[in-house]
Amino acid sequence: MLKKPPKLRDNNGALQVRLRLDGRDHFINRLGRFDDPVAQARGQAICAEIWRDAQQGDLDLSLNRYRPLVEGRDIHLLEGLAQLSEEKKQARVTHAYRVVKRFGLPIRTRAEVDLFLVWMNAEGLAASTQSTILSTIRSVQPGNKALRLVQVKVPARSVQEEVLSKEEIKRVLNDLRSNEEWFYPCFALWLSTGLRNAELIGLTWDCVRLDEGELLISKTLRRDGTATHRRLWSGTKTGKARVVPLSDQAMQVLREHRKTMQCLGLNTKEGLVFVTPRTYGHLYDSGLERVWKRSQRRVGLIPRRLYAQRHSFLSHALALGNSPADLAAVAGHRTEELLRTYAKPTGRVKVPTW
Secondary structure (H helix, E strand, O other), X not given: OOXXXXXXXXXXXXXXXXXXXXXXXXXXXXXXXXXXXXXXXXXXXXXXHHHHHHHOOOOOOOOHHXXXXXXXXXXXXXXHHHHHHHXXXXXXXXXXXXXXXXXXXXXXXXXXXXXXXXXXXXXXXXXXXXXXXXXXXXXXXXXXXXXXXXXXXXXXXXXXXXXXXXXXXXXXXXXXXXXXXXXXXXXXXXXXXXXXXXXHHOOEHHHEEOOOXXXXXXXXXEEOOOOOOOEEEEOOOOOXXXXXXXXHHHHXXXXXXXXXXXXXXXXXXXXXXOOOOOOOOOOOHHHHHHHHHHHHHHOOOOOOOXXXXXXXHHHHHXXXXXXXXXXXXXXXXXXXXXXXXXXXXXXXXXXXXX
């Protein structure tokens, strides 16, 4: 651990705290000039705090708690989140960075973490969002003990909020066919295959095998977390390609949709299967969600999120008696994960008779 007290160091005129932790040198910077007595006092205080915590067994191994704030902000945390956002290009990481930056105060001690939670509640952030933000911060600062001790309780979603009944699905599809003709094929296929969002948006015609009655899912158009409406080609979530069977209804929808795309002069060999009605570019989650929820409201339903389509398909497919192992292969899941996530009531129990 820490065998000797930290020391101040002159690094080309800049003041630096040096300590040897687990056989490696670590440095704390941004303290000021070496010849500045105020900076010297600040550095001595940091050294004393580190040595005290080490003796009491409460040392923050990430050293984040001891790094100086810049204009009241934890620059080290922000830099770590920004680097992770650029590396992962995930929306959740970018959102965490923006939230922490907007908060504008350090998140190091238990009191500061509690204040951050109060602030997020006041901002109207959902419990699931708060939990994701804390998890992302922990990945950047794994040694932050205060963050490890705090857990946000995320309420479980109601089954009725996730799974649409067979009758509700029919009502929504009939409404889409009448009022959202452009988007009807997209949602009809979605509800018939349970694809993930990025898989459906990135589906190309060369992966549609109508003669074999199946789709080849080998790539996705995933969201670029650093830009709201930019997407990047990527592999599947599991990194493996899979084959998804098509029902007769889904194949008929795709055949008719292909004719429509051909009449518009769009690429029906390697191009995207579903595009926007104006620019013929790739679809967006936000636009699809507006159409999806608008249709549900028209037929008198409480709007479910886009993911409810995947959840509904797999729940009903399980209820029909399909092998969980077969469905897991179609969904791109492990069997136990599929059962835990999607084996939910559909409102259609078959009661045995004797």
